[in-house]
Amino acid sequence: MDKKKHIAETALFSGLNDQQHEELAKIAIEKKCRKKQMIFTNDDEGLGFYIVISGQVRIFRISPDGKEQIIHVIGEGEPFGEVAVFSNGNYPAYADALRDSILLFFPRDRFIELVKMDSSLSMKMLADLSGRLRELVSKVEELSLKDVPARLATYLLLQSEQNDNSDIVHLEISKSQLANLLGTIPETLSRIMRRMVSDDIIAFTKARSIRILSHERLNDLAFGELRLSRM
């Protein structure tokens, strides 16, 4: 595998020069993992962080009574586990693969060496963590201030946005996983989707493809300015 090429292509390391990519490639270790395979757990010592080369990874917490909450779904080219690198101790959550994946692992100590010597790399990491923080603040707001229809609407609009405002949103994860990501359960998500369909806000094209029929009403829904009919 051409590690350097993959490293240069990630957003996190973009803008760094060839030499820096080379240094990173030197310490990166390729790891493969199968669908459902655990990558790290809450209790694991944080020995480094990862970048997803191909596949998909799920970051989640488990409450004492066994319920899961997905914090983040990591797609190709995105990093995860960075927190463990800079704050000593274990990982703050669990990670497993949603599908067969190939990862690059950056060992903590060697990576820190690089960061210390290279201020442009450290600025990249600071920006990365700041972005993560922004996302999580939004997630906190979503969970506490919005109902499930609004959360789903927000999610769909965000996905659409990331695809050039396409009307078609292809769900990258199963509906069960999506329910969990939105902080609810499959039954509730299913019911709400049905209501969105019957209100002509969205339509299903294929099993995992949704067509947005009205961005505007979806937006109103996301902002709590519209309510779904009751059925």
Added chain:
Amino acid sequence: MDKKKHIAETALFSGLNDQQHEELAKIAIEKKCRKKQMIFTNDDEGLGFYIVISGQVRIFRISPDGKEQIIHVIGEGEPFGEVAVFSNGNYPAYADALRDSILLFFPRDRFIELVKMDSSLSMKMLADLSGRLRELVSKVEELSLKDVPARLATYLLLQSEQNDNSDIVHLEISKSQLANLLGTIPETLSRIMRRMVSDDIIAFTKARSIRILSHERLNDLAFGELRLSRM
């Protein structure tokens, strides 16, 4: 005001040497603000970050329909607004003073200069952001996986822990604010406190002082292994 002394005393800048504290003091600007005064809003350009010298600051989001959610309460010696320094753009939330406060403001550009030149400072900031991220991940879990009694129990135990596992927890914020911080409303918080009292888990000593009667049962409550009686 002796800026350098205050800077040296914050956890964020502890462990740095005298020279570094001096540099930080040079760029720091003292700001005073009165209770309820806005420090920055969502829309403000992130021109720098703050440290609370004295007083108390509230970080919160506002949903489109006007509901507030406190993300964080910042006490003395703690920083806030760091995110805006490293990810371009505006602040991710609102900030206002819960009481008359004195702050130190670190202008973005000048602070970034220091960070770029000083790897120990950048490591401090990376650790700081990572810690913030940890907290928020926990908050997401709390809000989505736990009910209000469990969230309150967790909060009380955390406060107790930070005070040497004292049995007495002195609320630093009003119950309304606490309710909001826990993602609920004053009415609900009041009812749940009443049930905790009647179950002999806590007792009120003064208006804002709570005595923990059973750490163990509070812990069970936090972990969802105990339910309050219904009344």
Added chain:
DNA sequence: CGCTACCTTGAGCGTATTCAAAGGTCGTGG
């Protein structure tokens, strides 16, 4: 002492969860 803000209490309601079960879909192996 009176005002204001905060806290408590009650009743009713709505949203989402739980529990239970049936219908679909996908991958695997026969």
Added chain:
DNA sequence: CCACGACCTTTGAATACGCTCAAGGTAGCG
């Protein structure tokens, strides 16, 4: 290619938790 099983999705009915609305009580502060 079809049959089977596992998992995902959908649907229904009942429940529960927390919220809204409304009002009364309490405490701090000028």
